[in-house]
Amino acid sequence: MRETILSGSVFAHATASGTIFFPRLVILHSVHTAAAHLRSSDRPLANDYPYRGNILEFRLVDGNESETGGIVGEVWRFPEGGDVLDIPHPPRYVRALKISFDDPRKPGTDVSSPTPHVVSYSCSSGDVDPEGTQVLDAHPSAIEVMPQTTQGHFLQFYRRTHGHPDFPAPDASWYDTERGLPRLQESNLAVDDQRELVSLFPAVRLPVIYTSSTGHTKPAAITISCSRNNSCTCMKHHLQTIIFDTLDIGPPRYYPLRGDIKAGMDPHSEHWTLSSLTGLWLGSFGQHKTECLYLDCDERRQS
Numbered sequence: 001m002r003e004t005i006l007s008g009s010v011f012a013h014a015t016a017s018g019t020i021f022f023p024r025l026v027i028l029h030s031v032h033t034a035a036a037h038l039r040s041s042d043r044p045l046a047n048d049y050p051y052r053g054n055i056l057e058f059r060l061v062d063g064n065e066s067e068t069g070g071i072v073g074e075v076w077r078f079p080e081g082g083d084v085l086d087i088p089h090p091p092r093y094v095r096a097l098k099i100s101f102d103d104p105r106k107p108g109t110d111v112s113s114p115t116p117h118v119v120s121y122s123c124s125s126g127d128v129d130p131e132g133t134q135v136l137d138a139h140p141s142a143i144e145v146m147p148q149t150t151q152g153h154f155l156q157f158y159r160r161t162h163g164h165p166d167f168p169a170p171d172a173s174w175y176d177t178e179r180g181l182p183r184l185q186e187s188n189l190a191v192d193d194q195r196e197l198v199s200l201f202p203a204v205r206l207p208v209i210y211t212s213s214t215g216h217t218k219p220a221a222i223t224i225s226c227s228r229n230n231s232c233t234c235m236k237h238h239l240q241t242i243i244f245d246t247l248d249i250g251p252p253r254y255y256p257l258r259g260d261i262k263a264g265m266d267p268h269s270e271h272w273t274l275s276s277l278t279g280l281w282l283g284s285f286g287q288h289k290t291e292c293l294y295l296d297c298d299e300r301r302q303s
Helices: 195-199 233-237
Strands: 024-026 045-047 054-061 070-077 092-100 120-123 139-146 149-156 161-163 208-218 221-226 254-256 279-284 290-295
Touching (some): 054 092, 092 233
Antiparallel strands (some): 045 054, 054 070, 092 120, 139 221, 149 161
């Protein structure tokens, strides 16, 4: 995705009502990387964390004297403050995951013992040093394939409940149905219905986000979890800060995001059509800052 792309905010679930207000849009131009040559299952993913979803992108890295080569997963991050938040900003890439033959052993492991040559998953700390450089505190993580589910999120206020927009929605054009998931055995999953628990909460505990069954079936997805549990600083890569408390302690689900690569086209060109807008865009949503929006053209409605 670090190529010339039409880019923006994919998260229609960025608003409680599910309504998207079209912001100022820009075309994101970035440098070509080896990510374009990865298998399709290794290309960008979008997760369903309530109101603050996330994009995870992969690229190949060469080895050096401190680590072996492998596939690195990086999350997109945008400016959180400043005086220029009224315009979209290109993402900053923050390392969150590595897939390799490294040996992220637990503390106290006998380093002289042989290790099997198997693929390992390691996550990186979300900490930075005084110079602002990310601290690569590699430690074991896990990637799991989760089956279909009807579990969704709800936001409970004192006298009303808001259902979080389905993610992905049944007709989500950004969801890449042609890409498969990693060849891993599906984990067991049961719907964690917290509706009854929330009904017992006093008003002082509200608002709060909880999970329950919906009428919509989400497709299979992958999750990324840390061996140190969700309190580890590395999980901030996947669980961004939101203003509401949440009862959902599970890792978010990641879904394949379309990675259509297109050259930008001048709207004044005679070759420009509505379909020229198709793709992932960056947009400015005021107080929500830069977010991602996937645009698609409905040829039947010409809209």
